[in-house]
Amino acid sequence: MGYDVTFTLLSCLFFMGLVAFIAYRQTRGETDSAEGYFLAGRGLGAPIIAGSLLLTNLSAEQLIGLNGSAYGFNLSSMAWEVTAAVATVFMAFIFLPRYLAGAFTTLPEFLNQRFDDDVRRMTVILFMLGYGLVTIPSVLYSGSLAVMKLFTIPELLAIDDEWALPLTVVTIGATGALYAIFGGLKAVAVSDTLNGIGLLIMGLTVPLLGLALLGEGSVFSGLTTVVTSETHKLNAIGASNDPTPFATLFTGMVFANLFYWCANQYVIQRTLAARNLAEGQKGVLLSGFFKVLVPFLMMLPGVIAFHLYGSDLASIDLAYPQLVRDVLPSYAWGFFLAVLLGAVFSSFNSLLNSAATLFCLDVWEPMQGKVLTDAQRIQVAKRASIAIALFSFVVAPMLQFATEGLWQIIRIFTGFYNIPVIAIVVVGLFTRKVPAVAPKVVIVFHVITYGCLQFLFKEQIPLHFLHLYAILFIIEVAIMLVFGLLRPRTEAWIFHQQQALDLNPWGYGIPCAVTLLSCVLALYLLFSPVGLVGGLSHYFVPCLMIIALVNIGVWWYFFVSVSRKDQRSPSL
Numbered sequence: 001m002g003y004d005v006t007f008t009l010l011s012c013l014f015f016m017g018l019v020a021f022i023a024y025r026q027t028r029g030e031t032d033s034a035e036g037y038f039l040a041g042r043g044l045g046a047p048i049i050a051g052s053l054l055l056t057n058l059s060a061e062q063l064i065g066l067n068g069s070a071y072g073f074n075l076s077s078m079a080w081e082v083t084a085a086v087a088t089v090f091m092a093f094i095f096l097p098r099y100l101a102g103a104f105t106t107l108p109e110f111l112n113q114r115f116d117d118d119v120r121r122m123t124v125i126l127f128m129l130g131y132g133l134v135t136i137p138s139v140l141y142s143g144s145l146a147v148m149k150l151f152t153i154p155e156l157l158a159i160d161d162e163w164a165l166p167l168t169v170v171t172i173g174a175t176g177a178l179y180a181i182f183g184g185l186k187a188v189a190v191s192d193t194l195n196g197i198g199l200l201i202m203g204l205t206v207p208l209l210g211l212a213l214l215g216e217g218s219v220f221s222g223l224t225t226v227v228t229s230e231t232h233k234l235n236a237i238g239a240s241n242d243p244t245p246f247a248t249l250f251t252g253m254v255f256a257n258l259f260y261w262c263a264n265q266y267v268i269q270r271t272l273a274a275r276n277l278a279e280g281q282k283g284v285l286l287s288g289f290f291k292v293l294v295p296f297l298m299m300l301p302g303v304i305a306f307h308l309y310g311s312d313l314a315s316i317d318l319a320y321p322q323l324v325r326d327v328l329p330s331y332a333w334g335f336f337l338a339v340l341l342g343a344v345f346s347s348f349n350s351l352l353n354s355a356a357t358l359f360c361l362d363v364w365e366p367m368q369g370k371v372l373t374d375a376q377r378i379q380v381a382k383r384a385s386i387a388i389a390l391f392s393f394v395v396a397p398m399l400q401f402a403t404e405g406l407w408q409i410i411r412i413f414t415g416f417y418n419i420p421v422i423a424i425v426v427v428g429l430f431t432r433k434v435p436a437v438a439p440k441v442v443i444v445f446h447v448i449t450y451g452c453l454q455f456l457f458k459e460q461i462p463l464h465f466l467h468l469y470a471i472l473f474i475i476e477v478a479i480m481l482v483f484g485l486l487r488p489r490t491e492a493w494i495f496h497q498q499q500a501l502d503l504n505p506w507g508y509g510i511p512c513a514v515t516l517l518s519c520v521l522a523l524y525l526l527f528s529p530v531g532l533v534g535g536l537s538h539y540f541v542p543c544l545m546i547i548a549l550v551n552i553g554v555w556w557y558f559f560v561s562v563s564r565k566d567q568r569s570p571s572l
Contacts, residue, residue: 005156011334015198016175016341023190042501044189044273049283051193052270054290055346057084057260058199059139060146062298063340064317069243070302072316075527076238079249081294085520087257088288089513091271092281095262097505098429100277103498107265107425108362114428114493115436117366122443123424124362126417127265131355132388134413137395139351143344144168144396149321151337166397173396176345177352177389189270192350195342200290202339203297209327210304226303227532233303236295236527245464252469259422266354276502281509285516292519295527348392356385412454412465419469420446423476431484432492438483442476511551511558518547 044052062081069077104110108127112120147153147168154164208219215221227234238245244253261267261284274280305319308326313319328336360381365372372380424439453461453468463471497503506512522544530537 007331008151008333008337011331012337012341015335015338019191019194019338019342022194042273043275044270044279044283045275046279046282046286048189048193049270049274049280050286050290051196052189052346052350053267053283053287055192055196055199055343056267056270056350057287057291057347058294058298059143059343059347060340061139061142062294063343064142064146064149064320066294066298067302067305067320067323068316068318070233070299071306071313071319072302073242074233074238075236075295075299075303076242076244076246078236078295078299078523078527079238079244079246079253081291081298082236082520082523083249083253084257084261084291085288085516086254087261088284088291089516090258091262091268092284092509092513093505095268095425095429096271096274096280096284097277097503098495099268099272100274100280100501101497101503102495103501104272106358106361107263107268107421108358111424111428111439112362113496115424115439119424119436119439120362120366122440123417123421124358126421126443127358128355128363130413130417131266131351132391133395134410136348136351136355136388136392137399138410139344139347140169140173140392141396141399143340143348144172145400146321147172147337147340147344149318150324150340165400166393169396170393172341172344173348173389173393175341176348177385189273191342192346195339195346196290198335198339199343200293200297202336203293205332206324206327207296207300207304210301210308210323213327214304214307222304225307226300228535230307231533231535233306234527235529235533236524237529237533244466248464248466252464252466252473255419255422255469255473256466258426259418263422263425264418265358266351269350269354269357274501276504278502278504278506278509281506285509285512288516289519292516292523295523352385352388355388356381359384359388415450415454415465415469416447419450419473420476423473423480427477427480431481432494433488434480434484435487435489437487438480441483442479445479446472446476508558511555514554515551518551522547 066077066081099110102110102113104113108120108124111123144165148161148164153168154161157164157167159167211219211222211226213222214225215223238248271280271284274283301323302319305313305323309319309322313322324336360377364380364384365377420439420443423442427434427438450468450472453463454465525531525540525543527533530543531540
């Protein structure tokens with residue numbers, strides 16, 4: 001392996017201990033109330049929100065899977081990461097102001113207010129089944145598998161893979177659960193931010209060292225090789241036979257991202273904990289800029305691996321582990337292990353915290369028929385976290401028996417709840433007369449229809465699952481609107497704004513969003529036939545100049561507008 005096991009473990013424990021100590025210091029005495037435990041006392045600032053969103057979203061499956069996709073195919077799979085920046089803009093300006101204005105703790109809480117308790121229960125069931133059976137176990141399994149591959153755990157411990165996997169699952173899961181169970185959301189968010197810094201450092205280090213190896217000591221020479229030879233590997237415009245066809249960016253990818261960033265409880269819970277709207281918007285948009293960096297951090301190493309190893313690797317998923325083994329110096333392995341585990345911990349404990357929040361506030365408390373005290377809520381949440389964690393320890397190792405179908409399983413089961421939830425949220429937020437029966441019909445319709453199309457009529461209707469997402473979203477929104485016309489509520493729904501925090505928007509939010517969307521556009525131009533694929537075309541530079549001029553104009557306008565407002569404002 002090229003690294004000292006003892007030194008690696010000790011340095012890893014040092015970094016993990018440092019993160020835990022800082023998280024403890026930051027959260028000491030702040031988890032005694034329900035709001036402190038579930039929403040970090042509604043006191044999170046932009047950097048913590050962005051860092052937590054980044055680490056909640058990125059884990060070992062991205063490190064292994066995205067690099068593997070780049071090695072085996074091209075950069076088309078970057079769509080899952082880069083186009084998420086568009087969804088963060090929607091979250092910052094459309095969804096987040098309404099969530100914070102309502103002072104909601106969970107998404108089902110909003111659905112209860114907008115429709116009724118039955119809709120709340122049905123969405124909670126969808127979330128809990130999705131989290132408990134698929135999302136949490138798959139995060140734990142893929143993270144444990146990554147650690148096993150990179151650090152050859154079976155060989156180190158002299159045990160079989162069948163025993164090494166459950167042992168790794170339990171070790172990682174138990175450690176990660178401690179943050180969620182005893183520290184609440186703020187401990188999760190603080191540790192996520194610190195681990196996110198580590199992930200960015202390591203994410204930059206591995207491709208730079210890989211380029212140096214490719215260029216025989218010169219990063220520039222390695223980069224020249226990547227951008228001038230086998231440039232089809234840099235193509236982000238996916239064909240129909242690529243992992244992510246380009247056409248899907250404009251159909252189901254839109255709604256998949258909208259759900260994930262605007263309606264997925266374990267993601268939006270970080271934004272619901274913002275100290276004010278401005279900080280929430282800053283944090284969400286900053287996370288969007290981090291997502292734009294993903295191709296360079298988590299896909300470029302896969303391209304480098306292709307140039308180093310050709311197609312000789314036994315599996316595309318070995319691209320990143322092999323590159324890391326070849327380029328990373330022995331003294332950095334402990335830090336790398338800490339970062340890898342931190343990424344796994346982040347996704348796992350974020351899911352665990354959110355699942356416990358949903359269970360406590362949207363299942364247990366309504367069942368009791370009374371308002372629980374803060375101490376009771378926290379106790380229930382901790383017990384739920386332990387139960388869910390133990391359940392995931394049992395389910396996660398079972399995924400090894402469906403290795404080839406792991407991603408298929410994740411994809412299928414996410415599709416059972418993501419589209420109906422985002423459709424219901426959109427209709428709930430932007431209509432006033434759609435009755436509660438409409439989302440109930442849609443949930444039943446979606447589960448049956450989606451299940452039939454995925455399992456019974458897959459061969460007869462060979463639609464890409466992302467196109468299926470878009471079709472079902474449109475149909476389900478239409479169903480609810482028809483109910484609103486034919487059987488409207490007797491009284492139009494009125495949104496009741498709560499003054500829980502400052503709801504003034506960030507003054508530079510719009511120009512920042514324009515720059516973010518411009519980065520997405522520029523990135524797709526760069527990794528396309530207009531850019532690096534086949535050599536730079538004559539259109540590339542003029543396109544970048546137009547994008548730059550638009551951004552300069554927008555920022556200049558807002559700087560002038562803000563300065564004029566400041567001049568008109570009375571001095572205190």
